[in-house]
Amino acid sequence: MKTKFFNLAIALVMAGGSIALSSCDDDEKKSEYSYDGIDAFVNMSADVDGAVSSADLDGCTITFISVQSKDTYTFTISKGDLADNASGKVKVYVPVGTYDISLEKSADGKTIFFRKENVTIKDANQNVDVKLIATAAQQSDYQFIFSEIFFNGERNAGRMMHPDQYMVLYNPTNNILYADGLAVGCTMQASCTEKESWYDEYYNAGKVPVHGIIVIPGSGYEHPVKPHEKIVVAFTAANHTETEGSYEEKNEETGETKTVTYKYENAVDLSGADFEIYDPQLYTSDIDNPEVPNVREIFPAENDLGGIGGFYQHPRGFYCPFIFKLENGEQATLDKFFSENTSVASVQDKDGNSVEIQMLSVKASDILDGITTGHIPSDIVTNPLPQTVDRGKQLVKGCHSGLLVQRKGNDKDGYADTNNSTDDCEIVTPQHAFPAGWRNK
Numbered sequence: 551m552k553t554k555f556f557n558l559a560i561a562l563v564m565a566g567g568s569i570a571l572s573s574c575d576d577d578e579k580k581s582e583y584s585y586d587g588i589d590a591f592v593n594m595s596a597d598v599d600g601a602v603s604s605a606d607l608d609g610c611t612i613t614f615i616s617v618q619s620k621d622t623y624t625f626t627i628s629k630g631d632l633a634d635n636a637s638g639k640v641k642v643y644v645p646v647g648t649y650d651i652s653l654e655k656s657a658d659g660k661t662i663f664f665r666k667e668n669v670t671i672k673d674a675n676q677n678v679d680v681k682l683i684a685t686a687a688q689q690s691d692y693q694f695i696f697s698e699i700f701f702n703g704e705r706n707a708g709r710m711m712h713p714d715q716y717m718v719l720y721n722p723t724n725n726i727l728y729a730d731g732l733a734v735g736c737t738m739q740a741s742c743t744e745k746e747s748w749y750d751e752y753y754n755a756g757k758v759p760v761h762g763i764i765v766i767p768g769s770g771y772e773h774p775v776k777p778h779e780k781i782v783v784a785f786t787a788a789n790h791t792e793t794e795g796s797y798e799e800k801n802e803e804t805g806e807t808k809t810v811t812y813k814y815e816n817a818v819d820l821s822g823a824d825f826e827i828y829d830p831q832l833y834t835s836d837i838d839n840p841e842v843p844n845v846r847e848i849f850p851a852e853n854d855l856g857g858i859g860g861f862y863q864h865p866r867g868f869y870c871p872f873i874f875k876l877e878n879g880e881q882a883t884l885d886k887f888f889s890e891n892t893s894v895a896s897v898q899d900k901d902g903n904s905v906e907i908q909m910l911s912v913k914a915s916d917i918l919d920g921i922t923t924g925h926i927p928s929d930i931v932t933n934p935l936p937q938t939v940d941r942g943k944q945l946v947k948g949c950h951s952g953l954l955v956q957r958k959g960n961d962k963d964g965y966a967d968t969n970n971s972t973d974d975c976e977i978v979t980p981q982h983a984f985p986a987g988w989r990n991k
């Protein structure tokens with residue numbers, strides 16, 4: 551000890567100034583670490599404000615794995631390194647090189663992690679910025695419910711239209727949930743008709759056939775939704791009140807025609823939707839708002855005989871919407887779902903011959919929420935959703951009447967959800983607008 555102290559003291563006297571300090575620092579490093587490296591800083595912050603506290607990370611390990619050699623270097627965080635919201639710098643010491651950097655900790659029902667790959671450390675005191683992600687650890691903690699479904703449409707200039715259909719998906723839990731892979735299907739069975747020939751075969755096996763599925767995109771942790779917050783999915787994220795339509799009006803006396811233009815006066819502004827459905831194949835005049843990301847879609851098989859061929863909501867609510875979750879919203883995950891959940895059903899074609907069709911279905915046990923919808927004239931002839939999902943119903947009196955199905959309650963305090971939409975939901979008018987910036991108002 552004494553010798554080391556003396557050597558250090560001599561070095562300080564001889565060299566002086568900043569060089570002495572850095573050589574002192576190097577000596578300490580050599581005694582603390584058995585390798586030559588440089589200082590760097592992992593500059594951390596939470597992906598979502600309030601999702602992670604500094605106490606959550608006390609004792610956590612940041613791991614650097616060299617891409618070339620696979621050598622591993624670990625550094626322990628103490629809560630004193632970080633400010634209250636888990637933001638701050640953690641000092642590390644690693645050889646110059648390229649690393650995969652990660653942290654993961656599960657506690658109190660959530661997993662906190664970050665992963666950053668192929669980071670090159672070459673300059674002393676270099677900063678590496680990372681975002682800490684926190685999520686519910688238990689699959690059973692994952693839940694979204696519909697707080698609003700607007701399938702009904704309205705009349706503009708006396709014409710029946712549904713340009714501003716939308717739905718609102720609400721996080722009723724106390725966890726931050728990631729919407730990546732959150733999916734909405736609509737049933738193949740209509741609520742207004744007798745059972746299809748395949749109904750019992752599928753429903754008795756716990757499967758719900760669908761004619762289309764929309765999926766929130768993302769690799770898994772790109773779209774956080776805070777507790778009691780919601781995401782709005784528009785069929786088209788436009789300000790529909792500004793949309794112009796036109797028709798030709800013929801003067802019966804003179805035979806002259808003139809073009810009459812009109813605005814969609816009873817439609818609403820959905821330009822602030824979080825996601826939109828862009829499907830020019832199903833909706834030939836569809837427009838793509840570049841400001842609003844598009845959902846992905848899982849289309850039914852080509853050979854589905856009478857399937858609608860995509861995600862569609864009838865203005866009388868015949869095809870009931872329901873929510874489920876895929877692992878994430880990447881195309882490969884959608885493709886895997888399609889291949890694993892497409893099966894063959896036998897139906898009668900229009901000439902009475904038995905033919906095989908391909909049917910896409912969703913496991914009833916995977917459904918997180920659903921609302922049985924239809925119209926008063928037919929009532930519910932066949933239940934498109936299992937009774938475990940919804941043992942009630944919401945019926946509109948007719949199409950294109952500006953009728954909104956919404957859950958009773960509010961965002962702050964939550965919504966009624968007893969899997970009985972007769973009690974949990976109500977029909978109000980008119981539908982709501984979600985203009986750009988609505989969330990901050």
Ligand SMILES: [Ca+2]
Nearest residue numbers: 785786827828
């Ligand atoms: Ca659209």
Ligand SMILES: [Ca+2]
Nearest residue numbers: 838839842844
């Ligand atoms: Ca878009």
